Amino acid sequence: MLPLLSDPWFLFPVDGLGTMRSTVHTRCLDDAEIGEMLTRTRRGYHRAVAGLASAGNDVIMDYPLSEAWRLADLLEVLCGFDVTLVEVRCSPAELQRRERARGDRPVGLALSQTLVYAHGDRDIVVDTTDVGADVCARLIVGEWSRLSGPKAFDRLRHR
Template sequence: MTGRIILLNGASSSGKTSIGHALLPLLPDPWFFIPADAIGAMRSTVHTRVLDDAEIADMLVRTRRGYHRAVAALASAGNDVIMDYPLSEQWRLTDLLTTLTGYDVTLVEVRCSAAELERRERARGDRPPGLARSQSLVYAHGTPDIAVDTTDTSPADCARQIAVLLPTVTPPKAFDRLRDRLLPRPHP
């Protein structure tokens, strides 16, 4: 039996991490919250300072592919996992659709107005200006299973909405529909 996966997809500063933390006490135990930033934070930065742009890009792709597989490994052992991850590049989605084939994935879109995203980016100070605006692809994948908007709704209230709606999501789920649309079908 594989665990379930909730994928919180949204632009940087949309509130994915705060919602992930708020979801943990609302869902039946045990759930793991594995934000992509936590995986990146485990990586040594000593050598990163001497890498050129191409080497950094390659390292980031390897890190993200590893994140996908780490989530799959946890779920394959029967663990339920919450991912906090922007589907901001097409290859990320394609790799996840392949890696998570056969898993119960609920795609949750975390929306926020552009003005509020920019305000949050400035307030955080740990993201490049314009990052959230550059991640418009996160919302281009079609209909999610659940959508929340953090513009005027707290992360705790969004988490409550997700926890209430989660049991009502029925197949085919968004990831199944995306897989059917985007991945080539194997020939018999």
């Protein structure tokens, strides 16, 4: 794997945090309780990322901003941190192929998350349709080294 930032750094996908949840307890929850549990988990994820960063770690979040409150909470929780917002694109056909191959999500979920980029700002854009993670990582590092001025999180915070 290509080190993107200074060591130590963490790739911290939100799905990794979700796998720590008790499946036995989760099966006992109704839809409203599941929604509340997911919100608590996501808020906790935001604070875990801030905790890792505040201890001097570089953190790469793998996280869709698919609900407006997520961005608002992150803007608050990550205030004072240097955040680079990367938009990761992929063709609809390839998204559906990947969802079918994964088998752990309904096909069409990614396309249904129309709010992910509704905030209209980003620092870097990569398209994963025809290239792998290593190529995208190199593209991100190249673009990241050229960023100057206020970044997307700072611009969004001041709107």
